[in-house]
Amino acid sequence: MSIWLRKKKEDGSGGTDILLLPLVELMLPSVLLIGMLITIGPRGALLLSCLGFIFFLAAKVSLLVDGIYISWGSKSMSRSFRASYRLGYGLMIVGFLATFFSLRIGR
Numbered sequence: 001m002s003i004w005l006r007k008k009k010e011d012g013s014g015g016t017d018i019l020l021l022p023l024v025e026l027m028l029p030s031v032l033l034i035g036m037l038i039t040i041g042p043r044g045a046l047l048l049s050c051l052g053f054i055f056f057l058a059a060k061v062s063l064l065v066d067g068i069y070i071s072w073g074s075k076s077m078s079r080s081f082r083a084s085y086r087l088g089y090g091l092m093i094v095g096f097l098a099t100f101f102s103l104r105i106g107r
Contacts, residue, residue: 034101037094037097037098037101037102038098038101038102040098040102041098041102042099042102042103044098044102045095045096045098045099045102046095046099047095048091048092048094048095048098049091049092049095049096049099050095051091051095052087052088052089052090052091052092052093052094052095053088053092054088055084055085055087055088055091056084056085056088056089056092057088058081058084058088059074059077059081059082059084059085059088060085062077062078062081063076063077063081074086
């Protein structure tokens with residue numbers, strides 16, 4: 001849950017929402033993610049990266065089937081393949097981070 005503060009303008013009208021605890025809400029998940037990435041080790045990181053590449057490749061192959069040979073981004077993909085494309089990139093990034101943290105801590 002967030003703790004929000006309503007800040008009024010100088011004349012007393014309207015306002016904007018300001019988050020009071022951004023560090024707790026952003027840092028706690030980051031620390032938990034780093035801990036998870038350390039524990040899966042290099043083989044788990046390689047598995048995550050390969051799985052991400054498979055999702056990414058499936059989305060790109062869908063474009064090749066449609067006759068689009070060069071594309072940047074996911075705007076020309078269908079909704080499901082766009083999700084696969086983004087999931088693939090996300091898993092590859094998490095796999096890279098897991099490799100970095102597991103090898104860095106393992107020294």
